[in-house]
Amino acid sequence: DSGVTQTPKHLITATGQRVTLRCSPRSGDLSVYWYQQSLDQGLQFLIQYYNGEERAKGNILERFSAQQFPDLHSELNLSSLELGDSALYFCASSETGFPDTQYFGPGTRLTVL
Amino acid sequence: DQQVKQNSPSLRVQEGRISILNCDYTNSMFDYFLWYKKYPAEGPTFLISISSIKDKNEDGRFTVFLNKSAKHLSLHIVPSQPGDSAVYFCAASVGPRTGTASKLTFGTGTRLQVTL
Numbered sequence: 408d409s410g411v412t413q414t415p416k417h418l419i420t421a422t423g424q425r426v427t428l429r430c431s432p433r434s435g436d437l438s439v440y441w442y443q444q445s446l447d448q449g450l451q452f453l454i455q456y457y458n459g460e461e462r463a464k465g466n467i468l469e470r471f472s473a474q475q476f477p478d479l480h481s482e483l484n485l486s487s488l489e490l491g492d493s494a495l496y497f498c499a500s501s502e503t504g505f506p507d508t509q510y511f512g513p514g515t516r517l518t519v520l
Numbered sequence: 521d522q523q524v525k526q527n528s529p530s531l532r533v534q535e536g537r538i539s540i541l542n543c544d545y546t547n548s549m550f551d552y553f554l555w556y557k558k559y560p561a562e563g564p565t566f567l568i569s570i571s572s573i574k575d576k577n578e579d580g581r582f583t584v585f586l587n588k589s590a591k592h593l594s595l596h597i598v599p600s601q602p603g604d605s606a607v608y609f610c611a612a613s614v615g616p617r618t619g620t621a622s623k624l625t626f627g628t629g630t631r632l633q634v635t636l
Contacts, residue, residue: 442626449628450624451626509566510565
Protein backbone atom coordinates (compact mmCIF):
# COMPACT_ATOMS: atom_id res chain seq x y z
CA ASP A 408 0.00 0.00 0.00
CA SER A 409 1.60 3.24 -1.20
CA GLY A 410 -0.56 5.47 0.97
CA VAL A 411 -2.01 7.21 -2.09
CA THR A 412 -5.71 6.64 -2.55
CA GLN A 413 -7.74 7.08 -5.69
CA THR A 414 -11.48 6.95 -6.19
CA PRO A 415 -13.33 5.51 -7.91
CA LYS A 416 -11.50 2.35 -8.94
CA HIS A 417 -13.61 1.89 -12.03
CA LEU A 418 -15.73 4.31 -13.99
CA ILE A 419 -17.87 3.54 -17.00
CA THR A 420 -19.48 6.41 -18.85
CA ALA A 421 -20.64 7.52 -22.25
CA THR A 422 -19.10 9.78 -24.85
CA GLY A 423 -19.73 13.44 -24.26
CA GLN A 424 -20.01 13.06 -20.52
CA ARG A 425 -17.89 14.60 -17.76
CA VAL A 426 -16.23 12.75 -14.89
CA THR A 427 -14.13 13.64 -11.86
CA LEU A 428 -11.34 11.47 -10.55
CA ARG A 429 -10.13 11.99 -7.01
CA CYS A 430 -6.74 11.50 -5.41
CA SER A 431 -5.56 11.74 -1.82
CA PRO A 432 -1.78 11.93 -1.50
CA ARG A 433 0.34 10.31 1.17
CA SER A 434 0.31 12.14 4.45
CA GLY A 435 2.79 14.99 4.28
CA ASP A 436 3.28 14.90 0.52
CA LEU A 437 2.77 18.30 -1.05
CA SER A 438 3.14 17.31 -4.68
CA VAL A 439 0.51 15.49 -6.74
CA TYR A 440 0.96 14.21 -10.26
CA TRP A 441 -1.54 12.81 -12.74
CA TYR A 442 -0.66 10.26 -15.40
CA GLN A 443 -2.61 8.54 -18.13
CA GLN A 444 -1.86 5.02 -19.30
CA SER A 445 -3.62 3.99 -22.47
CA LEU A 446 -3.53 0.47 -23.87
CA ASP A 447 0.04 -0.64 -24.59
CA GLN A 448 1.38 2.79 -23.73
CA GLY A 449 3.71 3.97 -21.07
CA LEU A 450 2.49 6.41 -18.48
CA GLN A 451 1.97 9.84 -19.97
CA PHE A 452 2.42 12.75 -17.62
CA LEU A 453 -0.58 15.06 -17.55
CA ILE A 454 -0.09 17.63 -14.81
CA GLN A 455 1.59 18.32 -11.49
CA TYR A 456 0.47 20.39 -8.52
CA TYR A 457 2.62 21.46 -5.62
CA ASN A 458 0.97 22.76 -2.48
CA GLY A 459 -2.08 23.92 -4.38
CA GLU A 460 -0.35 25.48 -7.34
CA GLU A 461 0.10 24.10 -10.82
CA ARG A 462 3.77 23.28 -11.26
CA ALA A 463 4.11 21.51 -14.58
CA LYS A 464 1.95 20.55 -17.48
CA GLY A 465 2.41 17.65 -19.86
CA ASN A 466 0.29 16.52 -22.76
CA ILE A 467 -2.97 17.35 -21.06
CA LEU A 468 -5.91 18.01 -23.35
CA GLU A 469 -7.86 21.24 -23.03
CA ARG A 470 -10.92 19.13 -22.16
CA PHE A 471 -9.08 17.98 -19.04
CA SER A 472 -8.42 20.09 -15.98
CA ALA A 473 -7.18 19.49 -12.47
CA GLN A 474 -6.85 21.23 -9.16
CA GLN A 475 -5.33 20.64 -5.77
CA PHE A 476 -7.31 21.70 -2.75
CA PRO A 477 -6.09 23.21 0.55
CA ASP A 478 -6.21 19.77 2.18
CA LEU A 479 -3.88 18.65 -0.65
CA HIS A 480 -6.24 16.21 -2.28
CA SER A 481 -6.54 16.60 -6.02
CA GLU A 482 -9.22 16.13 -8.62
CA LEU A 483 -8.84 15.49 -12.34
CA ASN A 484 -11.82 16.59 -14.39
CA LEU A 485 -12.36 15.06 -17.81
CA SER A 486 -15.08 16.54 -19.98
CA SER A 487 -16.59 15.95 -23.42
CA LEU A 488 -15.30 12.43 -23.14
CA GLU A 489 -14.27 10.52 -26.23
CA LEU A 490 -13.68 6.82 -26.78
CA GLY A 491 -9.95 7.47 -26.85
CA ASP A 492 -10.02 8.78 -23.31
CA SER A 493 -10.52 5.24 -22.04
CA ALA A 494 -7.43 4.54 -20.00
CA LEU A 495 -5.97 4.00 -16.57
CA TYR A 496 -5.45 7.26 -14.74
CA PHE A 497 -2.84 7.24 -12.02
CA CYS A 498 -2.19 9.77 -9.36
CA ALA A 499 1.18 9.94 -7.64
CA SER A 500 2.49 12.01 -4.77
CA SER A 501 5.88 13.01 -3.52
CA GLU A 502 7.20 14.96 -0.57
CA THR A 503 8.72 17.77 -2.60
CA GLY A 504 8.23 19.23 -6.02
CA PHE A 505 11.61 18.04 -7.17
CA PRO A 506 12.56 14.80 -8.87
CA ASP A 507 12.47 12.12 -6.30
CA THR A 508 10.47 8.99 -5.92
CA GLN A 509 6.82 9.32 -6.65
CA TYR A 510 4.37 7.04 -4.88
CA PHE A 511 1.53 5.90 -7.07
CA GLY A 512 -2.05 5.17 -6.27
CA PRO A 513 -3.81 2.07 -7.63
CA GLY A 514 -5.36 4.01 -10.48
CA THR A 515 -8.83 4.66 -11.82
CA ARG A 516 -9.85 2.69 -14.88
CA LEU A 517 -12.04 4.84 -17.09
CA THR A 518 -14.08 3.22 -19.82
CA VAL A 519 -15.89 5.47 -22.28
CA LEU A 520 -18.58 3.71 -24.29
CA ASP B 521 8.27 11.55 -29.80
CA GLN B 522 9.21 8.80 -27.36
CA GLN B 523 12.06 10.22 -25.31
CA VAL B 524 12.39 7.11 -23.17
CA LYS B 525 12.33 3.79 -24.96
CA GLN B 526 12.10 0.24 -23.75
CA ASN B 527 12.49 -1.75 -26.92
CA SER B 528 11.78 -5.16 -25.44
CA PRO B 529 8.09 -5.49 -24.63
CA SER B 530 8.69 -8.77 -22.84
CA LEU B 531 11.41 -10.88 -21.30
CA ARG B 532 11.34 -14.41 -20.01
CA VAL B 533 13.98 -15.61 -17.56
CA GLN B 534 14.44 -18.74 -15.52
CA GLU B 535 14.36 -18.53 -11.74
CA GLY B 536 17.81 -17.98 -10.29
CA ARG B 537 19.20 -16.45 -13.47
CA ILE B 538 19.94 -12.81 -14.16
CA SER B 539 17.26 -10.56 -15.66
CA ILE B 540 18.50 -7.58 -17.64
CA LEU B 541 16.03 -4.91 -18.62
CA ASN B 542 17.15 -2.16 -20.93
CA CYS B 543 16.14 1.43 -21.45
CA ASP B 544 17.35 4.11 -23.88
CA TYR B 545 16.69 7.81 -23.79
CA THR B 546 17.14 10.62 -26.25
CA ASN B 547 16.93 13.76 -24.14
CA SER B 548 20.41 14.68 -22.94
CA MET B 549 18.88 16.94 -20.29
CA PHE B 550 17.63 13.94 -18.31
CA ASP B 551 19.77 13.51 -15.24
CA TYR B 552 17.72 11.39 -12.88
CA PHE B 553 16.49 7.93 -13.71
CA LEU B 554 14.17 5.54 -11.97
CA TRP B 555 12.78 2.05 -12.35
CA TYR B 556 9.26 1.22 -11.32
CA LYS B 557 7.63 -2.17 -11.05
CA LYS B 558 3.95 -2.70 -11.72
CA TYR B 559 1.74 -5.65 -10.87
CA PRO B 560 -1.68 -6.02 -12.50
CA ALA B 561 -4.41 -3.88 -10.95
CA GLU B 562 -1.89 -1.90 -8.93
CA GLY B 563 -0.05 1.35 -9.42
CA PRO B 564 3.66 1.37 -10.23
CA THR B 565 5.94 1.04 -7.21
CA PHE B 566 9.37 2.61 -7.01
CA LEU B 567 12.22 0.15 -7.26
CA ILE B 568 15.53 1.94 -7.64
CA SER B 569 16.92 5.20 -8.95
CA ILE B 570 20.19 6.66 -10.16
CA SER B 571 21.49 10.16 -10.57
CA SER B 572 23.56 11.06 -13.60
CA ILE B 573 26.59 11.69 -11.41
CA LYS B 574 26.77 7.94 -10.81
CA ASP B 575 27.10 5.03 -13.17
CA LYS B 576 25.87 2.32 -10.83
CA ASN B 577 23.50 1.97 -7.94
CA GLU B 578 22.75 -1.20 -6.03
CA ASP B 579 19.95 -2.20 -3.74
CA GLY B 580 19.93 -5.83 -2.77
CA ARG B 581 19.19 -7.98 -5.82
CA PHE B 582 18.63 -4.90 -7.98
CA THR B 583 21.36 -2.91 -9.70
CA VAL B 584 20.92 -0.07 -12.14
CA PHE B 585 23.69 0.85 -14.55
CA LEU B 586 23.84 4.16 -16.38
CA ASN B 587 25.88 4.80 -19.52
CA LYS B 588 25.47 8.51 -20.23
CA SER B 589 27.49 8.54 -23.41
CA ALA B 590 25.24 5.87 -24.87
CA LYS B 591 22.13 7.33 -23.24
CA HIS B 592 21.37 3.88 -21.95
CA LEU B 593 20.46 2.39 -18.63
CA SER B 594 19.78 -1.12 -17.54
CA LEU B 595 18.29 -2.88 -14.55
CA HIS B 596 19.84 -6.13 -13.42
CA ILE B 597 17.98 -8.48 -11.13
CA VAL B 598 20.10 -11.22 -9.61
CA PRO B 599 18.93 -13.82 -8.82
CA SER B 600 15.54 -13.55 -10.46
CA GLN B 601 12.58 -14.85 -8.49
CA PRO B 602 9.03 -15.72 -9.58
CA GLY B 603 7.75 -12.79 -7.50
CA ASP B 604 9.71 -10.46 -9.78
CA SER B 605 7.28 -11.21 -12.59
CA ALA B 606 5.75 -7.83 -13.37
CA VAL B 607 5.94 -4.96 -15.82
CA TYR B 608 9.01 -2.78 -15.33
CA PHE B 609 8.96 0.86 -16.35
CA CYS B 610 12.00 3.01 -16.84
CA ALA B 611 11.49 6.72 -16.14
CA ALA B 612 13.62 9.82 -16.50
CA SER B 613 13.51 13.34 -15.19
CA VAL B 614 15.26 16.66 -15.54
CA GLY B 615 16.84 17.77 -12.28
CA PRO B 616 15.82 20.77 -10.20
CA ARG B 617 18.75 22.93 -11.23
CA THR B 618 16.97 23.84 -14.44
CA GLY B 619 14.07 25.25 -12.50
CA THR B 620 11.61 22.97 -14.19
CA ALA B 621 9.31 20.72 -12.33
CA SER B 622 9.86 17.07 -11.79
CA LYS B 623 7.66 15.37 -14.29
CA LEU B 624 8.72 11.85 -15.07
CA THR B 625 8.89 10.63 -18.64
CA PHE B 626 8.17 6.93 -18.77
CA GLY B 627 9.03 4.20 -21.20
CA THR B 628 6.36 1.80 -22.41
CA GLY B 629 7.44 -0.98 -20.07
CA THR B 630 8.90 -4.46 -20.28
CA ARG B 631 6.92 -7.42 -19.04
CA LEU B 632 9.23 -9.75 -17.13
CA GLN B 633 8.22 -13.32 -16.59
CA VAL B 634 10.35 -15.42 -14.26
CA THR B 635 9.71 -19.09 -14.73
CA LEU B 636 10.40 -21.98 -12.37
